[in-house]
Amino acid sequence: MDKNHFDVIVLGGGPAGLTAGIYLGRSKAKTLILDTGMPGGQMVLTYEIANYPGVENISGYQLSSVMKKQAKNFGCVVKPNVKLASLHLEGPNKEVKLENGDTFTAHAMILATGGRPRMLNVPGENEFKGRGISYCATCDGDFFQDKEIVVVGGGNSALEEAVALTKYASKVTILHEFDHFQAFEHAVEEAKANKKIDYIMEAHITGFYGDESLRGIQYKNLKTGETHKKSIDGVFIFIGYEANTQALQNGPVKLNKWNEIITDENLQTNLEGVFAAGDCRAKRYRQITTAVSDGTIAALNALNFIQK
């Protein structure tokens, strides 16, 4: 039997892809999980997860490790850090080619490529990325011990990560474009109760400045139109996500206008035998629980498909 032929190939090893792997592997389907980064996905970027049922206050890294171990224990082959060369998704034989020449085929495919943090796209952002600008509190929070930082955004991630960052920073200023937050009430209350957190509301960052490292931001007050400068040691940006569907943007999988994958309620895409799960698909709520749910549904429907 061809060792590179699988029942199902899962693209992406975040919570959606790993859950799909757990269900597929446990059903004895020969499963390959390919990830262009490290399995765990955005969970690895999360300092503390307090809303995953059954585990209290686990770190994103720990939860990822357990999910990956479960998928491997059920027989999934997990390949991290792969570089995709091409995808062939039409017809009964799906194929993935890697840049190193490896080629894998399968009867069914689950796309679980997740999302990535959205950038502000203002001058200086690329220059100071990794030199004062970060998109991940877990990864970079401890570089800002006793420093002053700004958190950009007003959703759940921004407020929760701002609170997490007060463990390191001497002061955290949340800068948000509206006069109110979009986060859930409990996240807003927790941030407001934290004495280290301050606010700049109704403002936009217009640029970053510094030398070898970030030294400050320029921002515009959206009510008065005035521009200000603020010296700062670091900036964390949490303004939403974009789907990781670059590999699909020239078809044949149908995407919506935000480049998210369109599925039916069985999480099947417009192509037979190709399913999508998690943050890469068009849906309203993007959480670990919803990714895990998608992974389950996609795996069960993929199993049903290959059994036919």
Ligand SMILES: Cc1cc2nc3c(=O)[nH]c(=O)nc-3n(C[C@H](O)[C@H](O)[C@H](O)COP(=O)(O)OP(=O)(O)OC[C@H]3O[C@@H](n4cnc5c(N)ncnc54)[C@H](O)[C@@H]3O)c2cc1C
């Ligand atoms: C800072 C932050 C804090 C968060 N906090 C919480 C929280 O407290 N609770 C909660 O429930 N949710 C939280 N979320 C959201 C949650 O992490 C996501 O909704 C969830 O991880 C989505 O899972 P996923 O498997 O769909 O995608 P992802 O987690 O994005 O995983 C996708 C995986 O696919 C890989 N990949 C990308 N492109 C390709 C490709 N072309 N081929 C193969 N692999 C590819 C990526 O490397 C990644 O490993 C947070 C997110 C962030 C960024």
